[in-house]
Amino acid sequence: MHKVIGLKIDVDTFIGMKYGVPKIASLLSTFGIKASFYVPMGRDNTGRTVKRIFRKGFLKKARRIGVVKTYGAKTLLYGLLIPGPRIPNRNKSILKQILNEGHELGIHGYDHIFWHDRIKTLGFENTKRELEKAINTYKALLNVEPKSFAAPGWVTNVHALKLLKSYGFLYSSDTRGRFPFYPMMGGEVVRLMQIPTTLPTLDEVIGIHGNEPETLVKYYESLLTDSINILTVHAEIEGKNWIEFLKIYIERTFKLGYTYKTLANIANTLKQEELPLFEVVYGYVEGRAGYVCISLDT
Ligand SMILES: [Zn+2]
Numbered sequence: 043m044h045k046v047i048g049l050k051i052d053v054d055t056f057i058g059m060k061y062g063v064p065k066i067a068s069l070l071s072t073f074g075i076k077a078s079f080y081v082p083m084g085r086d087n088t089g090r091t092v093k094r095i096f097r098k099g100f101l102k103k104a105r106r107i108g109v110v111k112t113y114g115a116k117t118l119l120y121g122l123l124i125p126g127p128r129i130p131n132r133n134k135s136i137l138k139q140i141l142n143e144g145h146e147l148g149i150h151g152y153d154h155i156f157w158h159d160r161i162k163t164l165g166f167e168n169t170k171r172e173l174e175k176a177i178n179t180y181k182a183l184l185n186v187e188p189k190s191f192a193a194p195g196w197v198t199n200v201h202a203l204k205l206l207k208s209y210g211f212l213y214s215s216d217t218r219g220r221f222p223f224y225p226m227m228g229g230e231v232v233r234l235m236q237i238p239t240t241l242p243t244l245d246e247v248i249g250i251h252g253n254e255p256e257t258l259v260k261y262y263e264s265l266l267t268d269s270i271n272i273l274t275v276h277a278e279i280e281g282k283n284w285i286e287f288l289k290i291y292i293e294r295t296f297k298l299g300y301t302y303k304t305l306a307n308i309a310n311t312l313k314q315e316e317l318p319l320f321e322v323v324y325g326y327v328e329g330r331a332g333y334v335c336i337s338l339d340t
Pocket of ligand 1: 052053054154193194195
């Protein structure tokens with residue numbers, strides 16, 4: 043595949059779903075781009091991230107990207123002082139619209155915060171319960187089978203990979219890496235295509251590689267390869283204060299001759315024999331507090 047960009051839109055919060063997704067979808071339609079959206083199937087418990095303040099690097103990052111400005115004060119209380127709203131149930135019409143417009147709709151966990159904080163050491167049964175709650179909600183709301191999964195916070199475990207394979211998923215997108223591959227995790231090979239995010243996320247580069255959309259787009263341009271590029275954007279960031287970045291990014295990459303495909307489309311086009319086998323480990327990327335799953339492909 044030559045000069046392809048897969049746009050992966052992660053929804054983390056109720057507000058991001060309600061306001062960010064329509065804003066991004068409307069921008070994409072002006073460019074005729076189809077993208078992949080991933081939505082948590084349970085409640086917005088973002089308020090529980092308050093615990094993360096004690097984690098290394100969080101405060102520095104919170105200051106850099108402006109956490110209250112990005113997420114809003116109310117979102118920061120969801121699941122903490124007030125019960126978090128169910129993200130998909132109360133935004134069913136937006137989910138249907140996404141599908142009707144020809145975008146891909148995948149699952150971004152059930153409870154984003156729980157997955158992010160616990161999945162590394164979560165056992166088989168609890169991992170299974172979390173995945174099945176998400177899949178059942180998706181099916182009940184939309185009457186179609188989910189085919190793709192993107193792990194919250196780019197962290198997963200080998201049980202999740204094996205379960206998704208057994209459910210007949212087309213691929214999952216849980217890691218940081220350079221090219222789609224078959225994962226080996228904890229010594230086990232799972233024949234479920236893994237499509238890694240190849241580019242950094244905007245919140246990892248704001249304040250480090252630039253502060254303005256134009257400067258940041260230039261930085262991103264320097265990172266593009268002639269093969270498959272996966273950019274993860276967030277409904278809460280690019281769908282809110284940074285929509286101009288996304289617009290300039292798309293205009294610039296169009297000029298450079300890139301085409302946009304959904305991750306499902308990329309997965310269907312890739313030949314199985316083209317996929318290398320890479321080990322997945324927990325590691326760190328610049329600009330992000332806490333560990334993520336990365337592919338060892340060097
Ligand atoms: Zn997320």
